[in-house]
Amino acid sequence: MSASGGAVSSPTAYLPAGLPRPVPEPDGLDTPYWEGTRAGELRVQRCRDCGAWQWGPEWICHRCLGFDLAWAAVEPRGRIYSWERAWHPVHPALKDHGPYIVVLVELPHAGGVRVVGNLLGDPLQPVEIGAAVAAVFEPHEDPKAAFTLVQWRKTG
C-alpha cells in the first residue's frame, strides 16, 4: 500500500499521492463528515428543527437559525452541476500527471446541496452538465491519519 516518496495513498486513487491531506477542523465542525466517508457514507447537514439541508458545514441553520443540526447520510448519487478539466499542474504532486476532471455534483434529494469530487474514468471524456453520477468512496490509508475521498462515476 505504500507509494514512492514516503507518501501513502490508495492503490486506486484517481490523483497521484502527495496532494494535501484533509484533516477535520480544529473546532470539530466537520468531523462527522470525515467519519462518515470512512464508513462509506456521504453525510451532509440537516436541521432537526426546520428540515433544511445545508452544505458546506456550519454551526447554525441558515434558514431557521437553530443550532441543532443533524448529520444525514444521503444516497450517494447526484447530477453534474458543473465541471472543469484541469491541465496546468499547480502542485508538485500533479507535475507530469496530465489532465484530470473536477465535478461539482448536485444532490437533488438533499435540497440541492453540492459536493466537489473527481469524475472517474478517461480524463479526456466528454462531460455533460446534468449527467447522472454515483459516488465511489476512495480510501487513503495514511498511517498518520487515514481519510476517504468521495469520487464520482457516470451512471446509466
Added chain:
Amino acid sequence: MSAPRTIRGRVAVAGIGETAYYKHGQAPESEVALALRAVLAACADAGIDPRQVDGFASYSNDRNDPSRLAAALGLPELRFSNMQWGGGGGGGSAAAGNAAAAIAAGYAECVVVFRALAQGQFQRFGAAPPAATVSGEAALTFPYGLISPAQRFAMRVMRFMHDHGIRPQAQRAIALASYHHAQSNPRAVMHGRPLTPEAYDASRWIVEPFRLFDCCMENDGAAALVLVSAERARDLPQRPAYLLGAAQGSEYRSGARGHNAPTYASASFTTVAPHLYAMAGVAAKDVDVVQSYENFTGGVLMSLVEHEFFAPDEANEFLTVENLTAPDGRLPLNTSGGNLAECYMHGLELQIEAVRQLRGESTSQVPGARVAMVISGPMVTPVSSMILGTEAAL
C-alpha cells in the same frame, strides 16, 4: 427629511502613482519600498506634501501596515486605517469607497488607497501553498486537485457559458482587447507583445474553459491613489476624478462553502451593481469606459452582464474586439491592458486607468470620457465596483 446618504460628488481622486511594473519575482527592491514609492508618486501627482496624508485603505490583506507606512513617512498623525475583508481583487473599489466614506464622514482629510505586491518575496497566488494538510473549505477541494484561483472559478464560468450558449470567442475578445490596449501603453508588461486570435486559439489550457491568455499575469509593483474632499480637489493641480458611487458586498449566501453559493454561475455582482447605479445616479448606457478586473476573462464576461451592459444571451454578439476597444468601440474595456497585459497590481492599476481616462491622459483614450466604471474582483466575496466622473458628470 435627512439628506440622502451618498458619497456622490463629495470626494475625488486628486493624485495617482505607481512604480514601474515587473514580471513576478523581478522587483528590484522590497515590497514595502515599492509601496512607499507609489504613495510618494501619488502625492507628487496630486501636488501635496506627503505629510498631509492622514489615512490609508487597502485590501486583500496587503502586507504593508498603515502604521509602518505612517512611521516611515513621518506622518504627523494617522487618523484612518482600513483593510477591506476578502481576498483576490474584490476589495479594490471597496477600499476606495471606504476611503471616500472616511473623508465624507470627517474621519480623515487625505486618504491613500494603495496595493503593493512583490510575489517573488512571498508565496505566489497561482501555486499551491506548501502544506501537508488542509482543513475547512480547502479540505473539501484541495484533495481533488481543485486548488488554484483558476481552478476555483472555472466551474462558475463553465456553468454560465453552458446556461447561455456562450462561445469561447467571447472570452477571447476580452483577452484580445486587453492585449490590444497594452500595445499603446509603454508601462504595460506586455507592451510590444501583441496577441493574435490564432495565438490565443493555439495557447494551452490552464483549466477548461480557461486558456493561458484567459488568465491574469502575476506581477510585482505598487500603485496608489490620493483621495481628498471634492472642495479640496478643485484647488489641486490635477483635474479631479469624482466618486459618483461605490458599492461592495455579495449575494445571498455567496460565502456558502464547498461551491454552494446559490447564485453560483455569477461574478457576485447581482446585488452590488444595483446599489452602485442607484448611488451614482447613472445607468449602464451612461458609462463611457469600463475597467473590469480580469482574474479570468469569464469573470469579466459575467461582471459586464451583472452591470447590465448586455444580457447573457447577447454576450456572443456584444463581446467582439471591435466593440471593446478604444477609441470608438461600444464599450471600451480595460484600456491600459489591465491585469492581463498591463500589470496584475491586484486591479488597482484599473482605478488609475479610470482616472487617466477622465483626465484625458490614457494611452488608449476614449474621446470625451465623462463617466468611468471600475469593477473589482469577480467571483470572490465580497466584490466591489465604483463609478468615477468628471466635473461635467456631477
